[in-house]
Amino acid sequence: MYLEQENQVSIFEFIAPWNGQLNASNRWIKLSGIIPWDEIEKEYASKFTGFKGNVAKPARLAFGSLFVQAMLDLRDRECAETIAENPYIQFFLGFSEFQPAPPVSASTFVYFRKRIKAAGMARINDILCGISKDDDKDQDPPEEGGDNDGTLILDATCAPQDIRYPTDLTLLNEAREMLERFITKVFQPFRGQLKKPKMDMKNARKSFLSIVKQRKWKYNQMRSAIKKQLKYVRLDLKSLDQLLSMPGHGQLSELELNKLATIRLLYLQQEQMFKKREHRVDDRIVSISQPHIRPVVRGKAGQNVEFGAKISISVKDGYTFVDKIGWDNFSEGSLLIEQCKAYFRRFGCWPERILGDKAYRTRENMRFCKSKNIAMIGPKLGRPAKAVDAKERNSWIKESGERNEVESKFGITKRRYGLDLIMCKLQETSETEIMMQFMVMNVAHRIRVADKKKQQIETVQKTSIWQFTTSNSRIQFNFCSAY
Secondary structure, three states, rough: OOOOOOOOOOOOOOOOOOOOOOOOOOHHHHHOOOHHHHHHHHHHHHOOOOOOOOOOOOOHHHHHHHHHHHOOOOOHHHHHHHHHHOHHHHOOOOOOOOOOOOOOOOHHHHHHHHHHHHHHHHHHHHOOOOOOOHHHHHHHOOOOOOOOOEEEEEEEEEEEOOOOOOOHHHHHHHHHHHHHHHHHHHHHEEEEEEEEOOOOOOHHHHHHHHOOOOOOOOOOHHHHHHHHHHHHHHHHHHHHHHHHOOOOOOOHHHHHHHHHHHHHHHHHHHHHHHHHHOOOOOOOOOOOOOOOOOOOEEEEOOEEEEEEEEEEEEEEEEHHHHHHEEEOOHHHHHHHHHHHHHHHHHHEEEEEEEOOOOOHHHOHHHHHHHHHEEEEOOOOOOOOOOOOHHHHHHHHHHHHHOHHHHHHHHHHHHHHHHOEEOOOOOHHOOOOOHHHHHHHHHEEEEEEEEHHHHHHHHHHHHOOOOOOOOHHHHHHHHHHHHO
């Protein structure tokens, strides 16, 4: 059978589940007591030096909004709507009462990321990981001496950026289309007075589509198409320079001028590679709108090249520290000495052992570790030995298996917190988003550790009460049996 349901009740008749009070066991309530809001306030307030202009958003709202976005893996607009709908999140952001109107807009997140730099996020991350900021720890480590304690796990990965897969032909076609729009804008004041520069847009577009619409193309066909696009870009740049040299021309915005400078560099790089028949150039441009992005050759199965920031991290006791965010394909092995020094500044001692892949096992790194009594796990450098002790090989395999922890950290941040695709457009905002994702993962680890300790304490207390009750019952039973 089926009973016909009533219509939707009014919002004034709906009974809230918290009966006018928030649940103290909610995750956002717990998180509000973990975040070091005072340190965040100092870091955020240092960005404002004057007393003019509108009052900025509070530091707790700025940092908390980015934290909520990373924790829930939301886009800017979705996060703004979620904040407006959830009273627990509004409590986490520092509001004293629920506000139905959205406290922040989607565009405000960009300003939040610009004001909270990656360096400041790193200092906040150290505090969240339980590292006290003493003056003694901030000093450089000694050249000789020092105790050894703990295990340092090192690795690097790439955070792919949200860009179209770049090819030489598509980049040149995009540059040509932008130059055509720039010429139209700059020529606007001269309309009716001068003849507009010739732009063979129709044939240029036809030449581009004749290649990209083919499933397979020949090498000579691609070179011919690139040569034509180079010619169109060169003519458009020449026409645009002539218009810009004339007084009274139309003005380009700052963003358009930056793109124009990127197009000039792109043309020089593409022309150089075309003439030399090469496919490599230093600081290669792969995106006109995001010129800071570089190709990172990783050698991974199914994706040999990634386009984004390369990140080098270190893991200690389950906490992750981002040591470097670079946009060039640097060698992670060259950072080992600096990472060991950062370990000393954080914990006041050298690591007892280091777990890393072959990239870290260089002769310079081995000499440094030997001078600091640091054990670097793995086989010796040079030609492999003909016979290796089975006990020694099993020890390498066991200790190398512990390095899987750093791989799991990459997997968690990429699958859970959005490190697999960075949506920010600017270099500084991308770095802030990357730091925030690792910080959220550290906070989640800290909560799990605290809950585990709490369960252990409760288990010990229950065991003690049971043993005390059992012993008392035995004494009472023996006393009664005596009579």
